[in-house]
Amino acid sequence: MSKKVIYGIFDDEEVLLKSVKEVRSNDISIKEVYTPFPVHGLDHALGLERTRLAIAAFIYGVIGCIAAILMTYYIMILDWPQNIGGKPSFAYYLNMPAFVPIIFEMTVLFSAHLMVITYFFKSKLFPGQTSSSPDPRTTDDKFLMEIESEDEKSISDLLKKTGATEINVKESA
C-alpha cells in the first residue's frame, strides 16, 4: 500500500486542539499543523520543544555590549585620546559613563536584528520563498492538520470523529 497524505480541516481552534491530543494519544504522528493565528497550547499539544530564540537574543545582546565597549575603548582611549571639555581620555573606567548610551543602543541593535535574522533563517522565511501550506484558506479561518499514513480510512474516521469538517486525501509524493 502506498503512503497517503491526509488533510483534516477544522473550523475552530478548540476542536483542533482536542483533536490533536486525541490523534497523538492514538500514537499517530502529525506531520504538520497550519493555523491562521497562534493557537495557545498547540505547541505543547504537538509536543514541540520550547524555542531557544530568547536565549539566542541574550547571547547576541552580550556580543553587542562587548562590541560597543571595545569600540569606544579603541576609538576614545587607545587610538586617539583627546582632552574634550577638560575631561581627558586617560582611562576607560573614568570615561565610561559617557559611553553608556552607546553601549546600550548597540546591545539592543545586535540583539534585535540578529534574533530576527535567526528567526527568518530557522523558519526559512525570505523573499522568494513559497508557502508550504497545502490550502490557502489556512491564512483565513481554517485550521489544517496534515498526517502521512498508509491507513487512510481509519485516520479519516478519527479526524471526522474528533470534529474535522472536511477531509482531503492526496497521494504522497
Added chain:
Amino acid sequence: MQKESPIREPLILGNKSYHDITVDVAKPVLAKANKLWWIVFGISLVLFIWWILSVGYTIGTGIGVWGLNKTIGWAWDITNFVWWVGIGHAGTLISAVLLLFRQKWRLSINRSAEAMTIFAVVQAAMFPLIHMGRPWLGYFVFPIPNNFGSLWVNFNSPLLWDVFAISTYFSVSLVFWYVGLIPDFAMIRDKVNEKYWPLRKKIYSTLSFGWSGRAKDWQRFEEVSLVLAGLATPLVFSVHSIVSFDFATSVIPGWHTTIFPPYFVAGAVFSGFAMVQTLLLVMRKVVGLEAYITVKHVEYMNIVIMLTGNLVGIAYLTELFMAWYSGVEFEQYAFLNRATGPYWWAYWSMMTCNVISPQLMWFKKLRTNIVFTFILALFVNIGMWFERFVIIVTSLHRDYLPSSWSMFSPTFVDIGIFVGSIGFFFVLFLLYSRTFPVIAQAELKTIVKSSSEQYKK
C-alpha cells in the same frame, strides 16, 4: 482558552467571525480608493512637492535661506526633529509596552501606530540631515576609520548618542513592524486572485516571505514578538531621554535641567497618542473599521493622553519651581522671559493646549466623544510643537550678552520644510493605508473568543 470578565466592554463589535475579520482587513487593500482618499492624497502630495522644492533650495543655496541668526542657531529644524521623534513614540509604546502589560486593546491599533512611528521617524531624521548643509557627507556621523579624515567621532557628545539612538530605534521598529506584518501579508497573498492580478499576487508573495503558518513558526513568532517588545520598551525610553540630553547636557539656562529625560518621554507619549488619535479617527471612518477601533479604544487612548498631559504639566511647574529655588538669576530670568517676554504667546499657547485642555478628559462624556477627541488631539499636537519651540527658541533668543539679543522669524523655506514634512508624512501614511493590512488581523483573531461582542452575551 482565555476568559475575560463580562463587565469589560467588548473590543470587537458585532458578530465577527474569523472570516469576517479577514474580509474587513483585506477590503481596503483589494478595493479601489474612494474620492476622499484621492483628495487628501492630492493635498499631501502638493505639500510634499513644496517640501522637495524647499529642501532642494536649502541644499543648493545653503542654510542661510533659513531664518536662523547668530543668536538663534537652532530653531524650527530642531523643533520639528524633536516633535516628530516624540510623535513616533506612541507607536512603540502601544505595540511594545502594552504587549508586555498584556493589554488586548492594543491589537486593533498597533499596526497603524507602528506605521506612524516609522513614518514619523523618517520625517524626524530628515531635519538633522538637511541641517548638515552638505547631506552627502552625512556618513561622517558614523564611526569610520581615520583615512576619511584625521579624527574619529566623539562618543562624549549627546549629538552622536542621538545618531545611535535614532538609527537603532528606526531599524528595530521597522523590524518589529515587519515581523508582525508577515502573516498578514500572507493572508492578503492568499486572498488575491492570481488570474486578475498576477503582479499583485507576486508582490504580496514576496512581501510575505513565504509564510505558511506552521505551528513551529507561530511558536517562534510569539517568542520573537515578546523579546522584541522587551527590547523596544527600554529602547523607546532611551531614545527620547537621549534627545533631551542634546539640551540637558548644555549650559544654556532653561536647558540645563535634570528633569528633561522623563519630561521629554512623557511629552513624547502625549503627542504621539494625539497623533494616533488624529490618524485613526479618520482611518476608521474612511476604511470602515468602526467595529475594530471602537469608542472604547478611543477612550483608553484619551486616558493615556490625560495622564501624560498631567505629567507634562507637573514637569512645567517643576521647572518653574527649580528656577526659583536654584537661586541662579540667569535661570530665573530664562523662565520669567518665557512667560512674560516677547514669546509669551508661544508659552501660553503651550500651557493652554498641553495642560488645561487635557483636563476636559476627566469627563466621560467628552472622552468618549469622537468629534471632541479629534479636535482635542489637534490641540495637543499644536501644543507639543509649541513646547519644543518654547524650550529651544526662548532659551536661545536672549543669551548672556544683551547686545546680541534677537528674535527668530521663519522664512518661507522654514515653513515649507515643516509643512512639507507633514505632507510627506501623510503621503506615506495614505499609501500605507491602501496597500498594507492596517490591522494585525492574525493576532486580533486570538481575542475574538475572549473580547468580542458576540461571545460576551
